[in-house]
Amino acid sequence: MNTKNALIGLLAAFLVVGCQSNMTKEQLGQTIGAVGGAVLGAQLGGDNKVLAAAIGAVAGYFAGKMIGRYLSEQERKSLAADTVDALEREKAGTTVWKSPQSGASADIRTGKISYKVKERKVVHLKSVKTVPGIKLENREYQTISALRVRQGPGTQYQTITTLRPGDVVHSTGRTDNGWLMLAKNGVTVGYVHGKYVKPYDPVAVAREKGIDLDKVDVAEVPRHEGLEGIDLDAVETTSSVVETKVGCRDVEINVKTKKGTETEKIHACQQDDGVWQLG
DSSP, X not given: OOHHHHHHHHHHHHHHHHHTSOOOHHHHHHHHHHHHHHHHHHHTXXXXXXXXXXXXXXXXXXXXXXXXXXXXXXXXXXXXXXXXXXXHOSSOEEEEEEXXXXXXXXEEEEOOOEEEEEEEEEEEETTSOOOTTEEEEEEEEEESSOEEEESSSSTTSOEEEEEOTTOEEEEEEEOTTSEEEEEETTEEEEEEEGXXXXXXXXXXXXXXXXXXXXXSOGGGSOOOBOOTTOOGGGSOEEEXXXXXXXXXXXXXXXXXXXXXXXXXXXEEEEOTTSOEEOO
């Protein structure tokens, strides 16, 4: 089944559910939008499918809400990229988004994260240690220097591979002592300390390169992939069930366009893979 047919089938199923329940038109709209956005977002990703799917899902959510009604599709994706980045930040705060296309703007206010403990199966290299109580995340980072990837969260652990300055890596968790649990294709491959990396912000990279995200999808922004030296087909892997911490937080988004101001208050929570889900 191709993507188009799969999407049509999913939408049809949701239409049936919506007609047979008390779901409002707005709720149905945001559900369809989120499903469609996630499917379409995944097609944009290349090596960046996780980010693309997350942004697509948020953009789809906006498409079914009042705050997205006066934004173009590309503007919703641009706003969604900033929203995903804001949700991934540990500290509460406000992110300001603005569209050069129409002059529309938004304030994205994120509240403090509250955590709960949840068991999760982690697939990892057999030589890599698992850490109980790790805070889940699903975020990309860029190295600010050459860096060793270690078997555990500490300098006493052996080196698995090295990263170059500017490499982009994917973190699925953060330990209490500041080490990031790196993954490649869903497999945990080692740890690096967070002080040697910075959050990878494709929006900022696009702006630095003069790329207009109202015209170009964020997943197409050029990037330098890390962890290329690890061949998952040539190493032994295993899986462990560990207790992890998943977070929830309140988000308020105020969108201003030439046609007025719309405000949406949302409770967002992380899913089992660390991805934030709105609503």
